[in-house]
Structures are given as C-alpha cells and as structure tokens.
Amino acid sequence: MAKDKIENSSIAWPLERLTRLMRAGEHEGGLNPAQWEALRYLSRANRFSNSPIALTRFLGSTKGTISQTIKALERKGYIAKAPRENEGRSINLSLTPKGSEALKNDPLAKFSKSLDDLSGKNRRRLAKGLADLLETDLKRREQPSFGTCPTCRHFREKGGEADGGGPHSCMYFGVRLSSDETQFICVEHS
Numbered sequence: 001m002a003k004d005k006i007e008n009s010s011i012a013w014p015l016e017r018l019t020r021l022m023r024a025g026e027h028e029g030g031l032n033p034a035q036w037e038a039l040r041y042l043s044r045a046n047r048f049s050n051s052p053i054a055l056t057r058f059l060g061s062t063k064g065t066i067s068q069t070i071k072a073l074e075r076k077g078y079i080a081k082a083p084r085e086n087e088g089r090s091i092n093l094s095l096t097p098k099g100s101e102a103l104k105n106d107p108l109a110k111f112s113k114s115l116d117d118l119s120g121k122n123r124r125r126l127a128k129g130l131a132d133l134l135e136t137d138l139k140r141r142e143q144p145s146f147g148t149c150p151t152c153r154h155f156r157e158k159g160g161e162a163d164g165g166g167p168h169s170c171m172y173f174g175v176r177l178s179s180d181e182t183q184f185i186c187v188e189h190s
C-alpha cells in the first residue's frame, strides 16, 4: 500500500525540526516558550477552560510548572486572575490588554508566512493529515482533545433557540452558547 512507502521517520523528523525552529523564536519579548504557549491558550480557551487546571491539562505539564508560568505572566502584567463564580478557591485567568497586544507579535506568525507559501492543495492535505495525527496520538495517550463545540457530542446546534437563548446549547454544562463561544477550545470537549 502507498502508506508503506513512506517511512515514519520521513514524517517525524521534519516535525521535530519544525518544532525546534518554531520554538527558537520564542525567547523574544521577554517571554519564554511556556509563557507564549499559555498566552496562546488563554486567547483560545472558552469560559469553562480558562483555569490553571485546564491549562495544565492542555500543556501536559505539571501543576508546579504551570503555577510558575502563571505567576511570571501575572507579575509581568500579561494576565489577570479573578475568582471563579460558585467554585470556591478556583480562579479564572484572562489576558490583559498587554497580553492581547503581545500576541499581535507572536513569534509563531513567522511560521504562518511559510505556510502562506504552500499551495492550496498542500495546505488542505497538511491540515487534514496533522489533524488526524494529533487525534490519533491524543487518543493513544488518553489525553483530552480540547476541540471546539461543533465537533463535541455535548453540543446541540440551535438547542437554545426555543427559549430565545444561545442560539446553541451545551448538554454537559447545561448552558446556552452564543455562536462566537462555539469557536473556542474546551477542556470538556468530547
């Protein structure tokens, strides 16, 4: 089969090199790679997922490491903490205006310029292949998927329309969702 003609190393080695190149630029702007990852995550996480524990699960890191990252970002003024409604000692993390501004100069943007040079066909194949690879690997490692609502089994499209809410709904959290909210990643995506 065609699949057998391509060695796994032909995929894994370029991925390793690309990852290294992408990480190399992440010591700019007084931030380190872990801090950039946390800022990116908070810009994409929905309201149920902007907590230290969800960030820890997304990055596959330890509580101690994430705690240090959060402290550093808060000290530098990139993120803010607030108590989480009805959840005791739990907290919300959010980007400050300075954090949002920093993401406009995200070092990953340099990588986007290289992606722009690929043909449309290659971009589509790459996107599909990488999405499949990520899904398979996450399942094998039993890691959470962190997808968005439209691909989640708890999502009900237009499920909140009948009572004038939403217009969508989430059966897991029992809440109405706006269309904008459904584009953010979620710790309970399934």
Ligand code: SF4
Pocket (backbone or CB within 6 Å): 046, 048, 147, 148, 149, 152, 153, 154, 155, 156, 169, 170, 171, 172, 173, 186, 187, 188, 189, 190
């Ligand atoms: S529908 Fe799924 S992804 Fe969306 S908020 Fe609910 S649990 Fe999260």
